[in-house]
Amino acid sequence: MKYIKISLAVAALLTLFVSCTKRTFEPVLGDTKVQFVNPTMELSLTGQYHFVPIQMVEQSTTSALATVVLKSAVATLPDGTTREIVEREKTDTVAAEIIFTSKEVYIGPYDSTTDGTGLPYNNLEFRLPYYRDYQAVTLEFELVGNNVEGNSTCVYTAEKAQGVVIEGVYTFTSNYWPESPTDVAFTKESDSKYWFVYATENGDISAERDGNTLIFSLTDYVEYEGLKLQLCQLLEDGYYPSTPVQITFDNAGFVLDNGMFYGDFEQARGLILSYPGATGVKK
Numbered sequence: 001m002k003y004i005k006i007s008l009a010v011a012a013l014l015t016l017f018v019s020c021t022k023r024t025f026e027p028v029l030g031d032t033k034v035q036f037v038n039p040t041m042e043l044s045l046t047g048q049y050h051f052v053p054i055q056m057v058e059q060s061t062t063s064a065l066a067t068v069v070l071k072s073a074v075a076t077l078p079d080g081t082t083r084e085i086v087e088r089e090k091t092d093t094v095a096a097e098i099i100f101t102s103k104e105v106y107i108g109p110y111d112s113t114t115d116g117t118g119l120p121y122n123n124l125e126f127r128l129p130y131y132r133d134y135q136a137v138t139l140e141f142e143l144v145g146n147n148v149e150g151n152s153t154c155v156y157t158a159e160k161a162q163g164v165v166i167e168g169v170y171t172f173t174s175n176y177w178p179e180s181p182t183d184v185a186f187t188k189e190s191d192s193k194y195w196f197v198y199a200t201e202n203g204d205i206s207a208e209r210d211g212n213t214l215i216f217s218l219t220d221y222v223e224y225e226g227l228k229l230q231l232c233q234l235l236e237d238g239y240y241p242s243t244p245v246q247i248t249f250d251n252a253g254f255v256l257d258n259g260m261f262y263g264d265f266e267q268a269r270g271l272i273l274s275y276p277g278a279t280g281v282k283k
Contacts, residue, residue, distance in 0.1 A: 030062030035150035045158040055121035059110040071140040101125040170280035234259035
């Protein structure tokens with residue numbers, strides 16, 4: 001009985017060892033040809049994750065492997081200049097400007113449930129970590145190998161919508177205080193950083209640009225006539241020092257998205273007190 005128990009224990013350990021052994025998946029590859037779904041792609045540049053579909057040229061019961069090379073990658077900067085986007089290996093992600101999940105894309109066999117009457121496909125996936133720095137990107141991909149037929153190249157273009165010119169002087173009409181229209185200004189320090197100008201000539205409070213919206217600092221302040229002036233949200237029930245002011249612009253002017261309290265947080269005194277919806281017209 002003792003020997004039987006020992007043998008059973010050894011068998012259990014062997015079973016556990018086998019079940020924990022790492023297994024590799026090797027898809028069964030056929031000779032089905034592959035191509036890019038679209039020879040050209042034009043999209044909006046709104047995020048860092050991007051996908052380029054690759055498909056079989058016919059329905060197949062075996063998988064296919066598509067191998068992609070990046071022929072060129074160019075970024076257009078907000079000032080209109082262009083430069084190369086640098087590709088590095090996936091392990092060197094600190095300074096990489098384009099990162100591929102893999103440039104070998106496996107396409108699974110035809111499945112009527114998922115593919116319907118279409119063709120099996122999969123996506124080339126890549127990431128542009130610094131997309132916020134670009135106005136547009138143009139990438140050229142090529143399929144290589146013996147199983148390429150049809151669209152062997154794809155030119156991928158992604159571009160941000162052209163933004164409005166924010167900097168300038170506006171006639172601002174508050175819906176609370178001041179009672180009369182007053183001039184406010186916005187100056188541009190860089191493509192992403194702007195300044196609200198009201199009490200001082202050099203700029204009062206800084207803001208970060210996100211599309212056509214300025215989001216203002218909660219920590220910047222300027223001292224003016226005994227007040228420590230800061231910007232925060234203002235609603236009808238009060239002001240909120242932990243919520244930044246957001247102002248959205250178009251070609252005609254701007255609107256306060258969430259109100260504006262421009263004043264001294266501690267003294268509860270302000271130069272501008274406006275609820276959401278107040279507008280400014282560009283002069």
